[in-house]
Amino acid sequence: MSAQQPFQFPTANHNLFIVGNEPKFFAPTAPDKPWTSGSFGCVRNDGQRLHEGLDILHLQTDKRGEPTDPVMAAADGMVVYFNMKPSLSNYGNYIVVRHVVEGMEIYSLYAHLSAVRPGLKIGESVKAGEAIATMGRTSNAEVIAKDRAHVHFELNVLVNDKFAAWFKTASPGERNDHGEWNGQNLNGLDPREILLAEHNPKGGFSLLNFIRNQTELCRVFVRATNFPYLKRYPMLVLKNTIAEKQGVAGYEIALNLNGVAFVLMPRAESEIKGSAKFQLLSVNESEEKANPCRHLVVQRNGQWQLANEGLREVELLTY
Numbered sequence: 001m002s003a004q005q006p007f008q009f010p011t012a013n014h015n016l017f018i019v020g021n022e023p024k025f026f027a028p029t030a031p032d033k034p035w036t037s038g039s040f041g042c043v044r045n046d047g048q049r050l051h052e053g054l055d056i057l058h059l060q061t062d063k064r065g066e067p068t069d070p071v072m073a074a075a076d077g078m079v080v081y082f083n084m085k086p087s088l089s090n091y092g093n094y095i096v097v098r099h100v101v102e103g104m105e106i107y108s109l110y111a112h113l114s115a116v117r118p119g120l121k122i123g124e125s126v127k128a129g130e131a132i133a134t135m136g137r138t139s140n141a142e143v144i145a146k147d148r149a150h151v152h153f154e155l156n157v158l159v160n161d162k163f164a165a166w167f168k169t170a171s172p173g174e175r176n177d178h179g180e181w182n183g184q185n186l187n188g189l190d191p192r193e194i195l196l197a198e199h200n201p202k203g204g205f206s207l208l209n210f211i212r213n214q215t216e217l218c219r220v221f222v223r224a225t226n227f228p229y230l231k232r233y234p235m236l237v238l239k240n241t242i243a244e245k246q247g248v249a250g251y252e253i254a255l256n257l258n259g260v261a262f263v264l265m266p267r268a269e270s271e272i273k274g275s276a277k278f279q280l281l282s283v284n285e286s287e288e289k290a291n292p293c294r295h296l297v298v299q300r301n302g303q304w305q306l307a308n309e310g311l312r313e314v315e316l317l318t319y
């Protein structure tokens, strides 16, 4: 696997690379909606709802009009989860594959499948381009019409492997049938940006640089010093000689529009104001205005605060 091109398309549909062919690549949410509604980001409900992956259109169908496109692993990796009870998820049948790219654990997710490849096992290694499933239309939340049959494809960081325990305390009474492989624990990056950047003939793509250079939506301080993300993504943790000398009392963390923690700065007690467990340090108002759909922060009486969704994100991150 080349370090420059970590990810491939998960199906034979490569229309993303042909300027003007986006409508042949993305499945919009309805025939009268633009192709962008099938792309990543604040593209749903007038920008108020996130779509965390790409909806990639089918290319082939059987006699009944059902999609038959093979779905392929986007990179070398290991199958870590699949759900084959479509009634248990809005993803329907889905597979999660773990990859290590530039030392980082990245998780690809393929949803709405009709079937997983017979015999495929959790823990099995797969190669980039290897067929792992067949496209379908499964979901417990939406009816996917035949003409917009697609694979929903995500590229994620994993927030916390103690997700299941956290979810019990944070969402009592709610079901979690998928352990740590619940979509709420997988924070998506924009696969379109990644695939296009990799495709740049100038080369030089680095996923680590891509993540480090996310646009900051807000910056938080967490009074926590030992949480799994620090060990999982040490390459995102900066050096601070004051904290090294005096001891780390917490972390200043930059979050992007989707709550992905992409820069973590250790802080010493002498550098921290106040004693709150979580503090909102700043908001990038232009980014919040452009991409508000995760509703991480909210303005009350002219003051920015962490909204419930923002609090949930930092609680899960530091649990």
Ligand SMILES: [Zn+2]
Binding pocket: 051, 053, 054, 055, 152, 153
């Ligand atoms: Zn989707």
